[in-house]
Amino acid sequence: MFISERIGYWLARYLSKPRDEAVNIATSRPELLRKTLRKGDVLLVEGTSRISTTIKYLTQSTWSHAALYIGKEEATAIHSASTSADYSGELPVLIEADVLEGVRVVPLSMYSHLHTRICRPVGLSAEEIDEVVRFARSRIGQHYDLKNIFDLARYLVTVPPIPTYWRRYFLQLGSGDPTKAICSSLIAQAFQSMNYPILPRVSKITWQDKRGRVRTEEVLHRRDPSLYVPRDFDVSPYFRVVKPAIEQGFDPHNLTWARSEQGDRPLPEFDLEN
Numbered sequence: 001m002f003i004s005e006r007i008g009y010w011l012a013r014y015l016s017k018p019r020d021e022a023v024n025i026a027t028s029r030p031e032l033l034r035k036t037l038r039k040g041d042v043l044l045v046e047g048t049s050r051i052s053t054t055i056k057y058l059t060q061s062t063w064s065h066a067a068l069y070i071g072k073e074e075a076t077a078i079h080s081a082s083t084s085a086d087y088s089g090e091l092p093v094l095i096e097a098d099v100l101e102g103v104r105v106v107p108l109s110m111y112s113h114l115h116t117r118i119c120r121p122v123g124l125s126a127e128e129i130d131e132v133v134r135f136a137r138s139r140i141g142q143h144y145d146l147k148n149i150f151d152l153a154r155y156l157v158t159v160p161p162i163p164t165y166w167r168r169y170f171l172q173l174g175s176g177d178p179t180k181a182i183c184s185s186l187i188a189q190a191f192q193s194m195n196y197p198i199l200p201r202v203s204k205i206t207w208q209d210k211r212g213r214v215r216t217e218e219v220l221h222r223r224d225p226s227l228y229v230p231r232d233f234d235v236s237p238y239f240r241v242v243k244p245a246i247e248q249g250f251d252p253h254n255l256t257w258a259r260s261e262q263g264d265r266p267l268p269e270f271d272l273e274n
Contacts, residue, residue, distance in 0.1 A: 030112035032244035037108070037118060039071035040129035041242070042187055042233045043094060046115040061231035063117065066183050067096035067106070068190065070133045078105050078137070095136045097183040102143040103136075119239040121196055128194050135190040188228040198239070199223065199232045 028036075037043070046056075047064040055064040070078075075091040092105035124132070188198055200220040207215055233239050 025115065026113050027115055028112075028244040030109070032248050033112055033116065033118075034108055036242060036244040036247045037069045037093075038120065039069060039074070040121055040124065040132055041069040042119040042121075042239065043067045043069055043111065044117040044119060044230050044234060045111045055229070061229070061234070062115070063230035063234060065096070065111075066187055066230040066233060067094040067111070068133065068136050068187050069093060070095055070105070070136070074133055074137065075105065078140075095133075095140065095186075097142075097186045103139045103141060103186060105140065117234060118242040118244070119233040119236070120242050121191065122238060122240055124194065124196060128196075131194055132190045132196070135193045136186060139186060184228040184230050184232065185225040187233070188225040192222060192225065196238070198228060198236050 043066070044063040045065040045067065046062050056062065070093060072091060072093065075093045079091055090107040090109060092107050094106050094108060094110070095103065096106060097103050098106075121129075121132075191198060197220055201223060203219050203221065205217055205219055209215055234241065
């Protein structure tokens with residue numbers, strides 16, 4: 001292992017450790033999250049590690065990590081073929097790119113205690129979803145690009161006042177080697193392999209048809225997968241945000257509110273005219 005790789009690995013271990021003061025409360029109960037997720041969903045995570053803090057700053061977003069939900073059947077097949085992984089009986093249902101271990105499969109409990117969001121692609125057939133998952137599966141074992149670590153580490157020392165316009169381009173880091181994945185790039189590549197849009201560049205072309213009528217059409221352009229960040233799946237107009245509590249039949253009339261020791265107090269009256 002080269003000296004730069006050794007330093008990169010050491011930095012990766014340091015940056016992947018959670019901050020002592022960081023506490024993110026889960027907004028969905030684990031059982032609801034488990035029932036709601038479907039194959040092909042993108043699970044966004046608000047991480048608590050040092051590297052998560054950097055990514056959240058650069059992207060001006062809550063989300064610092066993304067993983068792909070592959071479903072129980074795929075998870076069973078992967079787990080059955082694995083001779084080294086032990087998940088204590090829990091299926092590894094997420095594919096992700098980890099800073100230390102590279103592209104791997106992990107159980108949902110890895111993130112169910114954190115703040116998460118489900119982003120669901122719309123309009124893809126079951127066969128197309130299978131292809132997206134198959135693409136991600138074929139990358140299992142590839143390594144995280146540790147050259148990213150040197151770039152991200154410097155923001156931990158001092159946070160520079162980077163203009164918002166340039167923040168995305170500061171994340172186009174690393175060697176550019178397609179065999180070295182980062183979390184968002186891996187998932188973006190998987191969906192782009194099926195020509196599914198995330199946040200493509202859009203241009204318009206104008207022409208005249210045979211009758212001389214002017215026609216205008218929007219044309220989508222692929223973006224470099226290395227430019228995608230976790231928040232892009234959240235703001236994408238092509239992914240539906242799915243909230244487990246609502247998806248599983250939320251009824252506000254069935255909620256039980258805590259009562260104070262003195263019983264329910266009337267709400268204070270406000271003079272709206274003043």
